[in-house]
Amino acid sequence: MAGVTNAPFRLVARECGAGRLTSEEIDARALVRDNARTVALTAYLPEERPLAMQLLGEDPDLLAEAARRLETAGADGIDLNMGCPVAKVVAKGQGAALMRDPLRAAVIFRTLRKAVAGAFTIKIRGGWDDRTVNAPEIARLAESEGVDGVTVHPRTRSQQYTGRAPWDVIADVVDAVRIPVVGNGDVSSVDDARAMVAATGCASVMIGRGALGRPWIFRGVDVPRDARATIIRRHCALIEAHLPERAALVQLKKHLAWYSDGLPFAARSRPAIFAARTPAEVADLFWRLW
Ligand SMILES: Cc1cc2nc3c(=O)[nH]c(=O)nc-3n(C[C@H](O)[C@H](O)[C@H](O)COP(=O)(O)O)c2cc1C
Structure with a gap:
């Protein structure tokens, strides 16, 4: 995609x-x-x-x-x-x-x-x-x-x-x-x-x-919440390690917005996630929702 x-x-x-x-x-x-x-x-x-x-x-x-x-x-x-x-x-x-x-x-x-x-x-x-x-x-x-x-x-x-x-x-x-x-x-x-x-x-x-x-x-099976969190952290680390800085920020915003789908207050936090200026800021907003 x-x-x-x-x-x-x-x-x-x-x-x-x-x-x-x-x-x-x-x-x-x-x-x-x-x-x-x-x-x-x-x-x-x-x-x-x-x-x-x-x-x-x-x-x-x-x-x-x-x-x-x-x-x-x-x-x-x-x-x-x-x-x-x-x-x-x-x-x-x-x-x-x-x-x-x-x-x-x-x-x-x-x-x-x-x-x-x-x-x-x-x-x-x-x-x-x-x-x-x-x-x-x-x-x-x-x-x-x-x-x-x-x-x-x-x-x-x-x-x-x-x-x-x-x-x-x-x-x-x-x-x-x-x-x-x-x-x-x-x-x-x-x-x-x-x-x-x-x-x-x-x-x-x-x-x-x-x-x-x-x-x-x-x-193919139910994945518990803590295992999901590990996967999300791994994804974020790979983005930061392998993409150029600007692309990394865009990708973190997109994927963390998707990961937050369905969490309470996610819709309300989305504008803040997309307005964030650094990877740390995006991650911080996300993990507060999680
Ligand atoms: C944002 C986005 C980007 C996509 N980019 C591609 C693409 O580059 N190549 C491709 O073959 N299909 C692309 N697709 C189509 C998907 O591969 C897929 O055929 C379509 O979304 C239907 O499958 P799904 O219901 O599993 O999403 C894209 C779909 C979306 C939503």
Whole structure:
């Protein structure tokens, strides 16, 4: 998740039991141009591996060059983003726009398949809108071009993040291909994950928003309060140790606000957390709530 799944968060998720980890989306063009902020997104900690890195782009050759760079930098797999719904992104033909351009998607699959030595996977949406739900066709196309696996967030681009994720579309993709299908969308508990596997036959489950403020979801069991506090302290320490000062402050605010979700007085304290000027100030506000 952009702005969220950086190295500290991913490592905490791994330590809680998450299986396959994926980076934030990385703009292929900006990476090839050595944009410093984009290159910073490729940073990872050795203990995170195996780690996939996700590319965003529409130009097959640029995507291939970016994939080679990421593999050289240590990515164990390359994932192609075909789901980002952001207007600026789809206007460039990237992200979810690829769902309505199968010809371009096919060329990208072929070019990336040749460029990527490790696992090459894609992340798709159900389709562009409810009249063009084509996830099974795109998945079949990907399989025929040698893609190793597909993650399905079954909402369409038009749905963005609204309404319930239509899991039946995941089941349709499972029926359409033999490569592993990862189900995604609205999983916020172990019971949800089991229900998704039972309803769709997917090989595994990807959790996004359900892990925000609750990385212990990957433990798969109830985690007592003191163990949660240990995980939060570990996360804060990793943020401070591995991110540049400004980024660290932003990440501490975001994640401690998520960790405070549901605590008494959390909503009232949120403006103070976001106004804080130092990591110590943010931590102090949070632990007073905890
Ligand atoms: C803040 C935010 C950032 C996201 N960034 C990405 C991204 O970079 N790449 C991607 O494939 N999906 C991204 N997503 C989508 C999620 O991976 C996921 O498909 C979606 O949130 C549905 O799953 P969930 O219900 O488990 O959150 C993002 C979602 C959110 C809320």
